[in-house]
Amino acid sequence: MAQKYEVIVIGAGPAGLSAAMFIARQKASCLVISKDLGGQMNLIPKLENYPGTILSSGPLLAKTLENQYLSYGGEMMFDTVEKIDFENNFKISTARSDYIAKTIVLAPGKVPNNLGLENENKFANKGIHYCTKCDAPFYQGKITASVGVGAYLLESGILLSRMAAKVYLIFKGGRLGGDKDMIASIEQKKNVELISNSTIKSITGENIVNEVTITNSSGIDKTIQIDGLFIEMGSKINLDYVKHLVKLNPKGEIEITQGGKTSHPAIFAAGDATNIPYKQIAVACGNGTEAGLSAFNYVEKLNGKPGIRADWKKKIGDTVFHY
Numbered sequence: 386m387a388q389k390y391e392v393i394v395i396g397a398g399p400a401g402l403s404a405a406m407f408i409a410r411q412k413a414s415c416l417v418i419s420k421d422l423g424g425q426m427n428l429i430p431k432l433e434n435y436p437g438t439i440l441s442s443g444p445l446l447a448k449t450l451e452n453q454y455l456s457y458g459g460e461m462m463f464d465t466v467e468k469i470d471f472e473n474n475f476k477i478s479t480a481r482s483d484y485i486a487k488t489i490v491l492a493p494g495k496v497p498n499n500l501g502l503e504n505e506n507k508f509a510n511k512g513i514h515y516c517t518k519c520d521a522p523f524y525q526g527k528i529t530a531s532v533g534v535g536a537y538l539l540e541s542g543i544l545l546s547r548m549a550a551k552v553y554l555i556f557k558g559g560r561l562g563g564d565k566d567m568i569a570s571i572e573q574k575k576n577v578e579l580i581s582n583s584t585i586k587s588i589t590g591e592n593i594v595n596e597v598t599i600t601n602s603s604g605i606d607k608t609i610q611i612d613g614l615f616i617e618m619g620s621k622i623n624l625d626y627v628k629h630l631v632k633l634n635p636k637g638e639i640e641i642t643q644g645g646k647t648s649h650p651a652i653f654a655a656g657d658a659t660n661i662p663y664k665q666i667a668v669a670c671g672n673g674t675e676a677g678l679s680a681f682n683y684v685e686k687l688n689g690k691p692g693i694r695a696d697w698k699k700k701i702g703d704t705v706f707h708y
């Protein structure tokens with residue numbers, strides 16, 4: 386028989402683990418189902434911008450969040466959610482089992498697209514990066530190249546031009562695509578060189594990347610020396626199993642409003658799979674917290690209780706106030 390929970394959280398990245406921690410701390414029964422622990426945090430060997438800690442890494446933060454969640458009595462299942470049905474409750478089907486829940490929190494994040502080149506995995510975080518806004522500061526005064534599409538490439542070029550000594554922007558088309566003001570800003574930068582009609586053919590180096598070979602549309606190769614390569618090809622978000630239940634925006638992200646509310650009254654969502662503008666860990670933790678508290682309040686209301694406004698309380702006289 387399918388196991389029953391008050392709340393099921395899908396995804397054990399920072400958004401899902403934060404949501405789950407706040408749910409479990411209120412003593413609601415909670416299960417996190419995730420393909421892995423940490424999600425994109427596993428791609429971050431050195432985490433410089435998570436408030437309050439300067440010597441952290443993505444995997445360390447993931448393990449800490451998991452321990453914190455489990456310490457409040459939550460449960461964890463490593464599996465892939467394939468289908469969700471809703472009648473009075475949700476039936477969540479994974480590759481191996483079915484689960485029942487009163488409400489769910491969706492936090493399945495996203496996965497960056499890669500180029501599919503030999504050596505690409507070998508050099509991940511050893512000169513190859515998939516998040517310019519996260520990793521550009523490591524390249525102060527260095528030589529970088531960015532390859533990618535549309536606004537992702539423009540943003541990469543602008544960010545790197547502020548810190549790198551030299552920035553190559555490599556793209557397939559004859560001209561940059563996207564916002565005219567951003568293109569004009571890039572064209573004025575003296576340290577940016579545009580390499581149009583081109584793709585990357587190979588990446589080489591010993592332990593870290595030190596050169597890329599580029600092929601242009603006439604089949605002519607050119608090799609450039611670099612310290613870092615930023616791949617900005619967008620990301621994949623797979624929501625096939627839930628798109629019949631919640632509204633997605635044209636980018637395929639879950640539309641949420643304040644409190645992590647989706648278009649379905651019993652589904653809450655957080656993190657990179659949603660329409661939030663800034664895809665960062667601190668943000669994912671913040672709106673995971675919101676979605677977790679909203680899901681808990683949803684269950685409280687089903688039980689005829691008023692819900693809480695915060696996860697802390699104060700006793701004045703005989704009265705307990707939730708803020």
Ligand SMILES: Cc1cc2nc3c(=O)[nH]c(=O)nc-3n(C[C@H](O)[C@H](O)[C@H](O)COP(=O)(O)OP(=O)(O)OC[C@H]3O[C@@H](n4cnc5c(N)ncnc54)[C@H](O)[C@@H]3O)c2cc1C
Nearest residue numbers: 396398399400420424425466494495519656657664665666
């Ligand atoms: C290379 C790189 C470097 C980065 N560096 C930084 C940085 O330095 N600082 C920073 O703040 N941010 C950084 N980011 C961004 C940050 O990692 C993300 O914003 C954050 O991880 C998003 O959290 P999330 O919980 O929404 O999603 P994710 O981290 O993507 O986690 C989603 C989880 O859901 C699981 N999942 C997905 N689908 C299913 C399914 N069907 N069934 C079960 N489980 C599922 C995944 O396996 C994963 O565990 C970086 C991102 C990348 C790619």
